[in-house]
Amino acid sequence: MTHSSFLQDELKISEQIDGDRVILTLFGALSVTTVPYFRQAVQPYLERNLAVIVLDFEGVTKIVSRGVGAAIDMAVQAKKQGGKLRLENVGKYGRSLYIQGVHLVADVPELEGFEP
Amino acid sequence: MSDKSLKLQISIPPVEGIEDVPVAAVEALASKMGFEPNRVQDIVQALTEACVNAILYSTSEMDVEVVVTAMHNGLILEVCDRGSGFDPDSIKPPDFKLISEVGVKNGGFGLHMIRELVDKVEIESSERGTVVRMSTFLPDSTLSNSAPNSTLPAHPSDSSSLMPQP
Numbered sequence: 131m132t133h134s135s136f137l138q139d140e141l142k143i144s145e146q147i148d149g150d151r152v153i154l155t156l157f158g159a160l161s162v163t164t165v166p167y168f169r170q171a172v173q174p175y176l177e178r179n180l181a182v183i184v185l186d187f188e189g190v191t192k193i194v195s196r197g198v199g200a201a202i203d204m205a206v207q208a209k210k211q212g213g214k215l216r217l218e219n220v221g222k223y224g225r226s227l228y229i230q231g232v233h234l235v236a237d238v239p240e241l242e243g244f245e246p
Numbered sequence: 247m248s249d250k251s252l253k254l255q256i257s258i259p260p261v262e263g264i265e266d267v268p269v270a271a272v273e274a275l276a277s278k279m280g281f282e283p284n285r286v287q288d289i290v291q292a293l294t295e296a297c298v299n300a301i302l303y304s305t306s307e308m309d310v311e312v313v314v315t316a317m318h319n320g321l322i323l324e325v326c327d328r329g330s331g332f333d334p335d336s337i338k339p340p341d342f343k344l345i346s347e348v349g350v351k352n353g354g355f356g357l358h359m360i361r362e363l364v365d366k367v368e369i370e371s372s373e374r375g376t377v378v379r380m381s382t383f384l385p386d387s388t389l390s391n392s393a394p395n396s397t398l399p400a401h402p403s404d405s406s407s408l409m410p411q412p
Contacts (some may be wrong), residue, residue, distance in 0.1 A: 137263035162298055163262050192266070193291075194298050195359050199350035206349035224288045229362045230355055231342045 139163045139192065143171045150181040157189035160197030169200050176207050183208055188219040198230040205236035254314040258297070260304035265297035268312040272323065275316055280384060292363040293323050294380050295356040296378045300327035308412075320365075320383040327375050334369040 141164035146153040152175050160168060175183050181225040185201065205215035220227055224241045232238055252274075272293055276286045291398045294311075300310040306328055313324040342354050361367050366381040 134261045134263065137261055139263050139296075161263070162302060192294065195295055195356040199355070202345060203349035206346070222283075223291075225284070225363070226291050226359060229359050231340065231345055234342055235345045235349075239279065 133180070141167055145228055148186075151184065152180055152182075152184055153184040153222075155186040155189060157211055159192040160200075161194050162196055163190055165194075165196050165200050168197065169203070172204055176204060176211070179211050179213060181213050183213065183240055184216045184218055184220045187221065187223060190223065193223050193226060195230060197225075198227055198232060201227075202230065202232055207230065210237060249318050252316040253380070254316075256312045256314070257309040258301075258312065260301045260307065262301060265294055265301060268297065268314075269293050271373075272312075272314055272321075275314065276321055276382075279316060279321060281321070281382070285382065287381075288363040289321065291379050292360045292382075293325070295360050296325040299356050300325050300329065300376070300378075303327065303329040303332075305329050306384055318384075320381060323380045324377055325378045325380075326336070327353065329371050329375055331371040333374050334371060 139159035139161040141156060141158040141160060143198055144155045144157070146155070154172060154175065156168075158164065172183070172185075183204070185204075201215070201217065208215045214237060215235070217227065217232065218239070220239060224239065227233070228241050231242075254271065256271065258264045258268060258402065269290055273286060273290050276289050277283075281289065297310065297312065304327055308328045310328075311324075311326040313326065315322040315324075334357070337357050340358055360378070360380060364380040364382045366379075368377075368379040370377045370379075
């Protein structure tokens with residue numbers, strides 16, 4: 131696999147802190163390229179033992195299973211520390227998240243008709 | 247105009263991010279064929295996963311081939327790479343109980359996701375490369391509005407011709 135500067139996926143994350151809760155809004159692709167940044171960017175919030183970390187998927191343009199796996203890891207870590215991870219505005223990515231079992235460890239909007 | 251199947255072939259270099267190109271083409275095609283938006287997204291997601299895997303595990307600069315066969319009752323996507331291959335049977339379904347306790351750590355469940363998103367998955371893999379064939383069928387209601395002359399064959403293409411040649 132090689133890289134190309136003009137094809138590179140990008141991910142930007144904005145934060146909004148409200149007491150012991152933070153909303154992290156994702157803009158761009160949650161792809162193989164951006165997952166390391168995704169993990170690195172969220173880790174400091176996990177270490178702050180916040181009650182709720184919200185990942186807002188409103189601006190997500192692409193998602194791959196590795197990205198979903200990263201969200202699962204974050205949810206597990208948050209849970210172990212007594213907090214929780216919540217995913218909002220998952221839209222069309224809902225089924226992919228459920229298929230990988232994100233709903234087992236994080237708060238995810240209910241998905242009608244999902245049969246595991 | 248006829249009801250003959252339509253075949254598209256897109257060659258992509260193993261470069262991160264290029265999978266968006268065949269995925270966009272297939273998204274447009276699936277929508278035009280009458281798949282519901284949810285099914286279009288399933289197809290898009292499955293193709294994205296297959297392409298990313300093919301690109302990620304490519305061991306040479308040789309192109310990944312995406313072969314799309316559109317038929318009146320379904321869509322077949324084949325992603326062919328020249329990687330070193332793998333044993334599909336060695337990929338076990340995820341253990342969700344364990345994952346809930348310890349997480350995923352590395353990688354994802356691309357193959358599991360593909361299997362859940364499309365109606366049928368066939369994988370042929372050898373040291374010459376891998377072909378992942380994903381079939382998705384239109385529901386019967388759509389079929390009744392289409393020409394019912396042909397049905398989706400179990401093996402729509404000659405897989406041996408699709409396998410990467412040495």
